[in-house]
Amino acid sequence: MITTNPSLQKEKQSRNHLNEMSQEISALTWRLFIQLIRRPSTLFAGILQPLIWLLLFAALFSKAPIDFLPGSSSYGEFLGAGLIVFTAFSGALNAGLPLMFDREFGFLNRLLVAPLSSRSSIVISSVIYITSISLLQSFAIMATSALLGYGWPSLGGFLLIAITLLLLVFAITGLSLGLAFVLPGHIELIAIIFIANLPVLFASTALAPISFMPEWLGWIASINPLTFAIEPIRMAYHSSVDLRAILIDAPYGEVNGYSCLAILLILTVGLFFLIRPLLNRKLA
Amino acid sequence: MFFIKLRDLFKSYGPVMALNGLNLEVPKGSLYGLLGPNGAGKSTALRIICTLLSPDSGHVEVGGHNVLLEEKETRRRLGYVAQDVAIDKILTGRELLQLQGDLYHLDKKYKRKRIEELIERLDMHDWIDRRCGSFSGGMKRRLDLSSGLLHEPELLILDEPTVGLDIESRSVIWGLLKELRNKETTILLSSHYLEEVDELADEMAIIDKGKVIASGKPDDLKKELGGDRVTLRVREFSDEVEAESVKKLIKNINGVSNVVVNQTQGYSLNFLVQSNDVISNLSGHLSKENFEVFALSHSRPSLDDVYLQATGKTLMDAELELAGKRDFKLENKKSMR
Numbered sequence: 001m002i003t004t005n006p007s008l009q010k011e012k013q014s015r016n017h018l019n020e021m022s023q024e025i026s027a028l029t030w031r032l033f034i035q036l037i038r039r040p041s042t043l044f045a046g047i048l049q050p051l052i053w054l055l056l057f058a059a060l061f062s063k064a065p066i067d068f069l070p071g072s073s074s075y076g077e078f079l080g081a082g083l084i085v086f087t088a089f090s091g092a093l094n095a096g097l098p099l100m101f102d103r104e105f106g107f108l109n110r111l112l113v114a115p116l117s118s119r120s121s122i123v124i125s126s127v128i129y130i131t132s133i134s135l136l137q138s139f140a141i142m143a144t145s146a147l148l149g150y151g152w153p154s155l156g157g158f159l160l161i162a163i164t165l166l167l168l169v170f171a172i173t174g175l176s177l178g179l180a181f182v183l184p185g186h187i188e189l190i191a192i193i194f195i196a197n198l199p200v201l202f203a204s205t206a207l208a209p210i211s212f213m214p215e216w217l218g219w220i221a222s223i224n225p226l227t228f229a230i231e232p233i234r235m236a237y238h239s240s241v242d243l244r245a246i247l248i249d250a251p252y253g254e255v256n257g258y259s260c261l262a263i264l265l266i267l268t269v270g271l272f273f274l275i276r277p278l279l280n281r282k283l284a
Numbered sequence: 285m286f287f288i289k290l291r292d293l294f295k296s297y298g299p300v301m302a303l304n305g306l307n308l309e310v311p312k313g314s315l316y317g318l319l320g321p322n323g324a325g326k327s328t329a330l331r332i333i334c335t336l337l338s339p340d341s342g343h344v345e346v347g348g349h350n351v352l353l354e355e356k357e358t359r360r361r362l363g364y365v366a367q368d369v370a371i372d373k374i375l376t377g378r379e380l381l382q383l384q385g386d387l388y389h390l391d392k393k394y395k396r397k398r399i400e401e402l403i404e405r406l407d408m409h410d411w412i413d414r415r416c417g418s419f420s421g422g423m424k425r426r427l428d429l430s431s432g433l434l435h436e437p438e439l440l441i442l443d444e445p446t447v448g449l450d451i452e453s454r455s456v457i458w459g460l461l462k463e464l465r466n467k468e469t470t471i472l473l474s475s476h477y478l479e480e481v482d483e484l485a486d487e488m489a490i491i492d493k494g495k496v497i498a499s500g501k502p503d504d505l506k507k508e509l510g511g512d513r514v515t516l517r518v519r520e521f522s523d524e525v526e527a528e529s530v531k532k533l534i535k536n537i538n539g540v541s542n543v544v545v546n547q548t549q550g551y552s553l554n555f556l557v558q559s560n561d562v563i564s565n566l567s568g569h570l571s572k573e574n575f576e577v578f579a580l581s582h583s584r585p586s587l588d589d590v591y592l593q594a595t596g597k598t599l600m601d602a603e604l605e606l607a608g609k610r611d612f613k614l615e616n617k618k619s620m621r
Contacts (some may be wrong), residue, residue, distance in 0.1 A: 020389045027386030035374045038415075106370030110431075113334050114387035115359035 020117035028111075028125035032098060036133070043133060046091055047140045050083040054145065057207065068212050080145040081234035082206025084138045085226055088165045089200070091134035092172035093193050096180030099126055100189050103180070112283070119283040127173050134169045135162070150237075157236030160243075167264035168229040171271050178275035181282045205230050210249060222250030225267055228260040287312040287439060287470040288333060293342035295328050295494075302328040303339065304494035310487075313468040315461060317475060317485030317502075319587065321599055323606035325494035326474035327367055330443050333472070334364045347438060360388075363432035367443040369424045373417030377408060377427050380416060381434060388435040395434075402430035406456060422453025429457060433464075440464065442473040446480060458484060478587045478599060488587075490594055492602070498594045506585040510541060511556040513589045514563065517579040518570065520550065527551035533573055537562065542593060548601040554592055556585075 036043055058076030069078040099122070102108040111122055142161075146152040153161060176193075183189050201207070203217060204226035210218045221227050231247035235257060239245075243257030255263075288310035295303040302325045310316040318326045331337040332344055335355045344351040351358045372380060378399065385395035403412050406426045411419065419427065425445065432440060445461075446454045461471060461484055475481050481488050482502050489499035498505060518530055527545045530553055535543050539558040546552045557563055567577050583589075591599045 023386050023389055027383050031372065031375065031379075031383055034379065035372075038374050106366065106368050107372060109336055109366060110370050110384075111387065112336060113359060113362075113364045114384075115356050115389075116387060117389070 017117050021121055024116055024118075024121040025125050025128070028121060029128050032125065032129040035098070036129075042094075043137070046087065046094075046133070046137045049090070050087045050137075050141050051144055053086075054079060054083050054141070054148070058148075068209065070209060070211075074150070076145075076148060077150040077237070078209075078234075079207065080141075080150045081230050081237055082201075082204070082226075083145075084141050084161070084233055085165070085168065085204075085229045086201050086206055087141050088134045088138045088169050088229075089172055089226060090197055091137055092130055092169045093176050093196065095126055095130040095173040096176035096178075096189055097186065097193075098129075099177060100180040100183070100186045104185055120279075122283065123177055123279060126177060127170065130173045131166065131169050135165060138165055153236045154241070156241040160236045160241050161233050164229050164232045164261065164264065167261065167268050168225065171225065171264065171268040174268070174271040174275050178271070178278055181275075181278055200224065200226055205234075205248070210251075215251065219251050222248055222252065222255075225264065228255075228263045231255075232257050232260050285312045286310060287347055288316075288472060289343070289345040290329065290333070291343040293329065293332065293344065294340045295325075295332065295337065296340060301494055303332075303342075306342070306491070306495050308489055308496055308499075310470060310472055312470055313465075314486040315465040315471040315473070315484055317473055317481035317488040318491055319475060319478070319481045319488055319591070319599075320491035321476055321603035321606050324491045324602075326491055327443050328494075329491070330364075330441050330472070330474055333358075334362060334441055335359055336364075360435075361437055362439040362441055363435065363437035365425075365428050365432040365440070365442045365445060367447065369421075369428045371416040371419070371424055371427065374415060376415055377412040377419070377423075378403075380427065381412075381431055384431040384434050390435060398434050398436070402433060405460065406430050420450070421448055422450045425449055426453060426456060429460070437469070439470045439472065442471065444475055445473055446475075446477065476599065476603060478591075482587050490591055492595050498590060502587060502590075505590045506587065509556055509585045509589055509593055511558050511585075513583050513585050514555055514557050515546075515549075515579075515581045516553045516555070516566070516577065517550065518575045519578050522551040524551060527553060529573070530570070530575055533569065533575070534566075537566075537569055544592065544596055546592070546597065548597050548605075552579075554589075557582075 054076065057079055058074070061075040064075045066073065069075065099108070102111070108122075112119070116122070142152070179189055179192060183192070203220045204224045205221055206226060210221055213221060227248060232243075235241065235245065235247055243261070246254045246256050247260055248255040286309040288308065290306055290308040293303045293306040294301075304325070306325065306329055308329070318329070320326050328337065332339050333346060333351060335351060335358055338352065346358050347361055349357050375383065381399045381402070382395065385399065390398065403409055406429065408423070408426060408430070411423060412427075416424065416427065429442070429445070432442075442461075446457055449457070458480075461473070464471060465486070473484070485502055487499070487501055488505070489496045491497070500508075516530075516534075518526065524545070524547075531543050531545055534540050534553060534555060539562040541556045541558075543553060543555040546554050563580070563582060566580070570577060588598055591602075595602060597605070
């Protein structure tokens with residue numbers, strides 16, 4: 001039957017567009033997961049590294065004065081939130097690598113020659129994949145941390161952790177995908193990941209509170225996006241969830257839970273708008 | 285009716301001019317060969333038709349659609365088999381074809397049917413469920429060809445489809461291309477193998493320095509040369525002055541035409557003769573001016589002769605000459621998205 005009603009036709013077209021796009025996205029995401037299942041070392045390394053940190057750092061600073069660790073009864077408990085965020089951050093920072101390899105080895109051309117309903121499918125599939133992996137790794141750290149006796153959040157706390165991690169992962173994934181298109185090759189991308197990873201961790205409240213830091217480092221830590229993700233998660237672990245509570249006593253003033261989430265949201269949206277023209281140009 | 289039309293196409297990579305006013309018309313349903321040395325601009329032209337590259341200027345039309353404005357419509361119609369096979373090493377051959385089917389929005393049933401047909405046709409049964417990382421060059425190329433054909437495109441574009449392949453894979457691919465030609469699929473292939481273009485192409489164009497310098501049916505181009513090809517040397521290593529004197533002498537012999545000095549082959553002389561009598565009398569003419577015949581070869585015209593006639597050098601010499609001049613790093617960088 002031929003559809004002659006223009007509004008019906010339009011509806012059919014947009015439904016087709018959505019169907020086609022979901023077919024592309026699921027196929028591309030499926031490919032990334034197959035790669036992961038057949039080469040799971042990156043998944044395990046992503047979980048093992050923070051676990052080793054958790055065990056070694058918690059042991060190293062087990063005699064640290066508890067008074068310096070607001071709301072925590074041990075250093076391991078304090079460290080948990082930082083490592084959950086660090087795991088998600090490291091995972092998301094690697095998001096650009098598969099795309100960079102596709103660029104370098106010409107697989108991206110195979111995708112670009114295909115009549116994709118939207119080339120955003122390439123980016124969306126990467127975001128879905130990395131978000132799932134990063135969250136999975138973070139939850140593995142949470143589970144281990146619980147087994148070590150460092151506690152488990154309430155349902156509300158768990159929800160807050162999930163939202164906070166999602167915002168951070170979206171922002172960093174966007175940044176990494178943007179870098180994957182700007183940089184000339186994977187060596188440069190790995191170099192940036194390598195350089196960024198640890199300094200960003202050390203210059204946040206993951207390992208020590210701001211009150212423990214020299215002033216200059218306190219300034220850096222209190223504008224570090226990781227801090228805005230760590231503190232809400234730390235709250236979710238140690239007290240009842242109240243986003244009005246002051247979470248960061250920064251040199252420039254006090255920051256509550258709402259502000260932390262708002263800053264992460266602004267960062268995510270900002271980075272999305274920053275890389276959008278670049279992706280449009282590269283995938284045009 | 286022409287399925288592909290390229291008009292005044294220009295494209296440069298930094299200081300290197302890859303296309304320099306390329307014009308090309310490919311008839312619908314034909315197998316069209318682009319012949320030229322590596323670096324002549326063939327791949328650049330194909331990548332522009334496939335929407336992977338934008339030209340600096342010019343007009344590109346596929347099946348009546350302006351490629352530069354209607355990219356998605358163009359992509360639906362064509363299958364592209366690139367020179368450097370890009371295959372995900374972790375996936376199996378079948379998984380790669382399934383992915384390809386989803387990228388072209390094929391429905392499940394049709395996708396499965398087409399995959400089975402192509403596995404059968406390209407004889408991939410024994411290894412299609414193995415991971416692509418273990419495939420030989422020939423297997424990869426067959427898999428890549430089948431992924432280009434999965435959605436039954438109206439236009440198939442192949443960039444050097446059999447370069448470096450084993451004889452079995454080459455023969456499977458040639459067989460399939462001949463079959464597709466009979467089914468009215470328009471095929472545009474680039475090659476620097478003379479015998480490939482000679483064997484497969486209905487029509488062809490010779491590309492040199494980014495533009496078409498001769499085009500037509502391979503047999504017509506050979507016939508246009510107007511006779512048998514002779515290569516003459518009056519000494520093992522001649523020089524330009526001597527070669528020019530011999531050229532002047534030979535040009536005036538009745539039944540000789542198209543005399544070309546081939547610099548890269550020790551200043552030998554290439555020319556056409558109307559009959560064997562001309563060859564018999566050649567040494568007599570030469571001795572009048574104190575020249576001798578050091579070496580003389582005589583053959584039916586080949587596509588290499590067509591190439592030589594059009595450019596003044598053989599395809600292999602052109603290839604060697606260009607090999608040293610290309611900046612692959614720059615080309616890769618410019619073509620990477």
